[in-house]
Amino acid sequence: MGDRITVEEHAEHVAALLAPLRDRGAAETVPLLDARGRTTADAIRSAIDLPPFRNSQMDGFAVRAAEVAAAPVALPIVGEVAAAPGEPPALEPGTATRIMTGAPIPPGADAVVPVEDTTVDGDSVTIRRAREVGEYVREAGSDLAAGAELLGAGVLLESRQLAALAASGLTEVAVLSRVRVAVVSTGSELVAPGQPLGAGEIPDSNGIALQAAVAAAGAVVVSAARVRDDAEELRARFDAAIDAGAELMLTSGGVSMGDHEVVRDLLEPLGAWVGAVAMQPGGPQATATYRGLPVICFPGNPVSSQLSFALFVAPVLREIAGLPVARREERAVAASVTSIVGRRQYLRGRRMPDGAVEVVGGPGSHLVAALATADVLVIVPEAVAALAAGDLVEVLEL
Amino acid sequence: MGDRITVEEHAEHVAALLAPLRDRGAAETVPLLDARGRTTADAIRSAIDLPPFRNSQMDGFAVRAAEVAAAPVALPIVGEVAAAPGEPPALEPGTATRIMTGAPIPPGADAVVPVEDTTVDGDSVTIRRAREVGEYVREAGSDLAAGAELLGAGVLLESRQLAALAASGLTEVAVLSRVRVAVVSTGSELVAPGQPLGAGEIPDSNGIALQAAVAAAGAVVVSAARVRDDAEELRARFDAAIDAGAELMLTSGGVSMGDHEVVRDLLEPLGAWVGAVAMQPGGPQATATYRGLPVICFPGNPVSSQLSFALFVAPVLREIAGLPVARREERAVAASVTSIVGRRQYLRGRRMPDGAVEVVGGPGSHLVAALATADVLVIVPEAVAALAAGDLVEVLEL
The missing domain is CATH 3.40.980.10 (MoaB/Mog-like domain)
Structure with a gap:
């Protein structure tokens, strides 16, 4: 011994x-949906711009900002761009193109006017409010540029990290x-x-x-x-x-x-x-x-x-x-506790609605059923022989 | 609309x-090892006493407490009981039986003297300290009596709950x-x-x-x-x-x-x-x-x-x-933030080493890569147009 x-x-x-x-x-490579709760083995760079192309942040009208600076301005509506595959035609000068959220910005347009700030009358739209160049336009790569680090090494993968990997076109990931x-x-x-x-x-x-x-x-x-x-x-x-x-x-x-x-x-x-x-x-x-x-x-x-x-x-x-460590915090004990000097005592405890911690079961190491009702360990330091009700003690979340 | x-x-x-x-x-019934992270469908009672039989809490000697009340007392050692299958022989009056942790208490014995409080000399042991009836004896059912509730309905099953189910002899459990x-x-x-x-x-x-x-x-x-x-x-x-x-x-x-x-x-x-x-x-x-x-x-x-x-x-x-709800807490914002009055703003944030929360990415709803680097949502109430650095704000753990 x-x-x-x-x-x-x-x-x-x-x-x-x-x-x-x-x-x-x-490391091993696993499909994204099997990677939840796993940890990245290496840093991951996006192969593509996020978003991949310049697109509209709103449902509204794609315009040239300079042409609506003196709003209200009425413009003929020419065409419509949805969030769908394909290249949109260029915006003709002196016109507005109806555009949906996420749809590619037509070449020539440099701002989007939200539908709430417009009045449509047949084939014409009145832009009621001026917009700056770039307003309601999501530039390609404005979330993350191609080649930039998407996730570091050692990152725990939860749904939002998996979403970012999918958005960059990945289907699998190297995890520890x-x-x-x-x-x-x-x-x-x-x-x-x-x-x-x-x-x-x-x-x-x-x-x-x-x-x-x-x-x-x-x-x-x-x-x-x-x-x-x-x-x-x-x-x-x-x-x-x-x-x-x-x-x-x-x-x-x-x-x-x-x-x-x-x-x-x-x-x-x-x-x-x-x-x-x-x-x-x-x-x-x-x-x-x-x-x-x-x-x-x-x-x-x-x-x-x-x-x-x-x-x-x-x-x-x-x-x-890559999982978070168990939480430690201080809580008051709900009732007095005795302990053995020279040993660190790990009593089983349960957090109560008032924030105090109640000891469950005795100190016996056979109390497997009592342990099942505990949610924290109550840590009584080596030098402490007794705690009074209300004394603060360190507890470790189970 | x-x-x-x-x-x-x-x-x-x-x-x-x-x-x-x-x-x-x-509900469905699953093997214990598949039940981690699941929730009990019903309350579960133990079919057996926990522990199932009276056993020793220590390595030492099983005695009659009355015979060692005048310690130090020397007793002949008769037999030995290990934690192993079988019924131990009864303790003869005026003797001590060597006993291991977890071993069944011999009929007639009513206390255990830990080995640390004894001195062995050949076939004889000197009990140096008197013990009360029941000391270092774990009574059958002292953790949980047969028929008593082991776990309630709606309890999240983690390793310690599964251990208690196994200890009561179960191999599967009904979960939601x-x-x-x-x-x-x-x-x-x-x-x-x-x-x-x-x-x-x-x-x-x-x-x-x-x-x-x-x-x-x-x-x-x-x-x-x-x-x-x-x-x-x-x-x-x-x-x-x-x-x-x-x-x-x-x-x-x-x-x-x-x-x-x-x-x-x-x-x-x-x-x-x-x-x-x-x-x-x-x-x-x-x-x-x-x-x-x-x-x-x-x-x-x-x-x-x-x-x-x-x-x-x-x-x-x-x-x-039966999973715990996401934690909400108050934290200071690391830098000033503006918001839109009339909407509750959920900014993405990251907890910093000093306890403050830093907003990551902008408010744009396309920022999927920025979201992947966040660990909390920063909640700016509807009536708030701006927060200054250091202002407290509610954050919700992601």
Whole structure:
């Protein structure tokens, strides 16, 4: 067993172990509609002007500004341009052309008079208000010139970014590859959810929790398994995960002080750090490298396992995926709280309508149902033994 | 054309048109790992106690509390219980049983002494600290009793909720069906992104934008199309969308004051409301019912279309899907801004490191590339003609 280290020290160890994943820069090209929630691998320049051609900002009349400077001015209406394919004919001097929003400006025209500022009488239109050159005209490239950067590298793609890519004529985009993650739940007491429970058996919830949390952090699960407390069985799963292309292994269970600690038994001889972090829940933790694969090991208690992922691994995976980090804020605790000096306590909390945060469930690391009703972690610092109702405390959004 | 209505009036019209979708309660059962981001259709009770059996919270020794009340007390070690299948033998009076975290408490034992408070000497253990009855014992059902509510109806499922469902032995969950949405972009000038552009043609970005935004709002696109300004072509698309099971139709384009307004031409004779909302961008809007299908019509300008979805439809779809609403907050504007009195202006903005919000691009509704660099909408109220640098303004997170 190593020494008891701080939360920050462990977070640094994990981040250092995962740094090669952050720096690998692997990219893949996907269709735009599959790219939502992904992150651009490179800066993207528009191949075309946006908009591609000079067009009208309004429904109205295309004119020569100089000819309507002395408005009101009556002009014969010659032609009509819709937002439709084709080149419009040139605007004859001394005339106005009816034009629709988005339609190309006829050569010769240099302003658009909105329909609201005109009066039509048969084949003639009275322009009631003078317009400057360029008014209500969208110049080609006025949103973005061809060759200019449309999106930078590392940009999270949501609908508005995908729209801009489509507007520039793209159908696919190079995005960072998702980190490929393997998940192993360890513990002879575990059975697949849905299987009948014998004496001493519990359904494996860590497997589902970690798989769902990995996906939420922008990574992808390539291998998921459940093993008994048998180091050779665990070794086989690690090897299989490597064969499946895993870049990161996450385990739950088998790292505490008991005599049957399968993860410790496999990894400690290979140079793993196995120790304790000054936090509750989640004290026992380990980090290792197995055949080049970074391995992050969480305790088996379900709350410990889920919190450890959220605190140590999710921030790194989210950064790699370009996702925003979880929000931290200060809130008042709704009722008094006691804590253990020397450990950072992560209580489960729920934000209340009055803005305070209520602690749900106790500190026990088995309270998986209570965790499901929480929306924040309430962080009680190491030096604090008690908080009174109304005291401010840092909370981390789940 | 109807009158000019307020943003709130239009939002109410849209919400009323979509109310049947909110109240339809359609559910489907999906495996836990497919349920992330979905919403529970019904309250869910646990069929089993959580935890299912009385177990140890620590690695240590199971004892009778009364026998260690006068600690230090030395007891012979008899047996060992791991977290593994099977019933442990009863604790013989006057002995201690070695026990692991999560292992079942032997019948007769009523407390666990953590290993840190013990000294082992061969087959004997000295308990150095007295323990109360129940200390470090997790009672069956202490997290949640069998039959109690595990999750309510309408709960968004994230990893911690899925973990709780798995812990109670479930493998699947009934979730609200996603609203099935059809999207049609109208405009003869539109071509599929990636196709060569002829004169007067632009790539259709609204189709991609709305499809991605629908998915982000927790609904599902069942039909997506692009039509020229031809009312019969549009009618055929509406009919096809109904055949595809659409519950909601979204259109872009064809609702303004021009002479070629395909959406207006099709829907106004059927009793649609086609009018203007006192906002910029996004003034021209329409709502209709086509063969029982609610239809929400946005303007064709890409910024107008995306903002209209975000303001009027996304909140309703997100509520149906149980997703959190977009955050609104007050921020200072980084530079002065002018606006049009009588319209609510939605400028595109970016939050800066100092907390202020910077307006990006101009007010033009064609600035699709500028929108892609924004992360908030800056809302300038109808009565405001100008804001000075540092003035507070409401911003809506995109």
